Amino acid sequence: MSTVVDTHCHLADAKFHDDVEDVIGRASDAGVAQIISVGAIGPIECDRLTVAIAERHENIFAAVGVHPHDAKDCTAERIAQLRDLAASKKVVAVGESGLDFHYMHSPPDAQEASLRAHLALAAELELPIVIHCRDAEHRLVEIVRETGMPRRGGVIHCFTGDATAAREFLALGFCISFSGIITFKNSTPIREAALIVPDDRVMVETDAPYLAPEPYRGKRNEPAYVMRTLEMLANLRRVDVAALGAQVIANAARVFRLPLPPKRP
Template sequence: MLADSHAHLVDRKFDSDRREVVERSRAEGMSLVIDVGYDLDSSRRSVDLAGQADFIYSAVGIHPHDSGEAPKTYLDDLKKLAARDKVVAIGETGLDFYRNLSPQDVQRQVFREQLALARELNLPVIIHSRQAHEDLLDILRSDKVGPAGGVIHCFSGSPEMARECLGMGFYISFAGVITYKGNNTLKSIAASVPPDRILAETDSPFLTPEPYRGKRNEPLYVRYAIEEIARIREIPAAELSKTLLENTRRLFGIK
């Protein structure tokens, strides 16, 4: 009964064995995976992948790294993709001022446009924020999200940011980083998020948890993040897994 709320199974790092990873995930207990696009090509491939496995659903969007390369037609393209079966969210979108692979003003514009698209389509939004937290919050305060809400994926902000995002209606998702030594602030946030607003993810093939850190990540490894969150919250991992699956289904409107 495992749910991975954020993975990139269409990433090229899975090209040699994607089918095997999907089948292993199914065989070993994955109930739900949200595969997340980061540009138009990956979004198209994510939609196709979702059509091949009953437990995989898709999100379509433009990552801040790729916002500078987005064609002028990208919003129309995303809108068409979002109409396809098993597309449950817009994203991942947001701001990343750590690597600055796209100009910051372009990142802000493309983020705002995707927030508006999510509101128009009544879909939740999957948000990326790295070393841009205050800028991101400024946009969310002014532009807001629709009633479908959204998630701050791979949360890396402060307790104050977590509280404000929760107040805006967001879910907070924790990735394999939660298993790394230290990270006491992140662990304290994971302990305090309300039980109906917490998610877990892998961000596969990135952010591999202990004990596999340094190797390619995959959806099944979400169990290590879940085990650590359960330890922090002092509840059984099986109980948390059930809650996380329910939360992921609720956010993304999956029966």
């Protein structure tokens, strides 16, 4: 049976409040050896719940941050709260932060200030950073070049760019994570980018409860469905599914300093 890590989902999201333990169980049954659950949705309570869920489960880890949509709320006090939460041994990354010039739920200057604050926090805590980027690849690259990459590196989550953007992110030292979008018929630029990412920089994720892959598109996503994305990515890259899953596990272990999960019988 193939195994893999869901490197980005949101277990504290309200859509999981009624059955999060069942969701976690289904993921394990499907071959998801580890999960990185990301807070960064709305108020700080989401990050606190994310850490609490991770602390209850040996194979779940957490990232804490302020989403670009909420960047207008990223005050010095909020960064201090994230710093305190990161004291938990289960917090393995800062984020997701970044830029979203598609929806513009926060002004660009607020998004850029928040991104710089997260980059500084990641550097201070010696943690990798998880980046959200939508219609803002060029500006994000500029800011990271100006500010400097955290020593521990980072991940472009839910990559939605093209091969040119992928090359720029790779040149900065980022890993690139692919979501269920890669299973959509209109994802040709993303699929082309997936072919140029080196083996040691590739990751997969669900971004659950959002962006369910085919054949679940339009339904609530959950970590178990990351196997569909893994299968599509392996098919595109013409590699064995189990081998790619093992590579993703190794990459996540290196970047997030996760313990290697026990091998399934």
